[in-house]
Amino acid sequence: MKARVRLFARLSELAGTREAEVEVGEGLTAGEVYRALCGRYPALSGLNGSIRYAVNGEYAEPGHPVGEGDEVALIPPVSGGSHAV
Amino acid sequence: MLFEVTSAVLDPQRLIDHVRKDESGAVALFSGVVRNENLGRRVLYLEYDSYQEMAEQVMREIADEALARWPITDVAMQHRTGRLEIGEASLLVAVSAPHRKAAFEACHALVDRFKEVAPVWKKEVWEGGEEWIEGEAVNRSG
Numbered sequence: 001m002k003a004r005v006r007l008f009a010r011l012s013e014l015a016g017t018r019e020a021e022v023e024v025g026e027g028l029t030a031g032e033v034y035r036a037l038c039g040r041y042p043a044l045s046g047l048n049g050s051i052r053y054a055v056n057g058e059y060a061e062p063g064h065p066v067g068e069g070d071e072v073a074l075i076p077p078v079s080g081g082s083h084a085v
Numbered sequence: 086m087l088f089e090v091t092s093a094v095l096d097p098q099r100l101i102d103h104v105r106k107d108e109s110g111a112v113a114l115f116s117g118v119v120r121n122e123n124l125g126r127r128v129l130y131l132e133y134d135s136y137q138e139m140a141e142q143v144m145r146e147i148a149d150e151a152l153a154r155w156p157i158t159d160v161a162m163q164h165r166t167g168r169l170e171i172g173e174a175s176l177l178v179a180v181s182a183p184h185r186k187a188a189f190e191a192c193h194a195l196v197d198r199f200k201e202v203a204p205v206w207k208k209e210v211w212e213g214g215e216e217w218i219e220g221e222a223v224n225r226s227g
Contacts, residue, residue: 009134009206010217050219054204057139073136075204077219 001025003066005033006073011051015041024068030055031062033072050077087161088144090137090205095163100179104159111185113192117176119169123218126211133166133175136204140164143203147195155191157182162195164205175207 005020012018015037022028022036030053038045053060054073066072087103101112119131148160158181165175178195182188207218 006136008136008204009208010219012134013217054136054139057136057142059202073139073204075136076206076217078200078203078205 001068003028003033003068003070003072005037006071008073009076011044011047011074011076014043016043017041022066022072024066024070028066029062030060030064030066030072033066034062034074037074044074047076051075052077086145086148086159087163088141088148089163090135090140090166091163092165092167095165095174095177097174097177097179100161100163100177103161104179104181106158106181108183109158109181110183111188112179112181113185113188115176115178115192115196116174117196118174119171121171123209126209128171129210129212130171131169131175132208132210133164133169134206134208135164135166137166140203140205144199147198147202150198151180151191151195154194155182155187156184157187157191160191160195162199164199164203166205 001024002021003024005022007015007018022033052075054075055064056071097114097116101114105112121128144162151160161179163177169175178192180188180192208215209218
């Protein structure tokens with residue numbers, strides 16, 4: 001019973017990996033996946049306010065449920081906006 | 086329609102050819118290119134990372150929005166990932182339409198929308214440092 005986690009950009013550098021797996025338990029949410037990863041990769045801690053989540057390729061709230069086989073992505077703020085190409 | 090996130094060099098002519106139809110009187114092409122300066126720093130190169138599958142899905146969704154809103158014929162978008170040198174194209178957006186006004190407007194809106202929502206990130210590398218450019222907040226790591 002596992003879910004796959006994907007990390008990108010600064011988050012992947014902080015964790016030192018682009019992929020992880022977490023055990024899926026009753027009532028697991030996207031936000032709790034992040035907290036579980038912080039235990040494993042302490043460098044990820046403290047970013048709660050800036051991270052967005054995607055579950056199976058769609059933006060999702062931190063309270064979004066995560067089940068077996070789901071893919072959770074931790075999405076740092078995107079580049080667009082202030083520093084235009 | 087063509088939506089791609091790729092590490093290969095982008096080819097504007099391919100997108101132009103892809104979106105041009107016989108009923109097209111206009112093709113608008115936006116090319117975002119790597120410049121040598123940001124915030125007073127001399128940029129050496131950029132590195133782009135993306136959540137490829139989701140970024141391509143975002144392209145599809147915002148293209149559908151544009152097709153519903155403007156009288157346009159077709160849309161193609163490409164974003165490059167990996168290391169990009171000064172002058173290389175990172176983002177291409179091509180829009181065809183019977184008339185130029187809709188092509189310009191839809192192309193402009195698609196570029197803005199993509200940069201707002203697409204899971205694509207840019208790392209700037211300059212002499213002696215680097216940082217991921219994250220929207221309004223800039224997080225220094227070098």
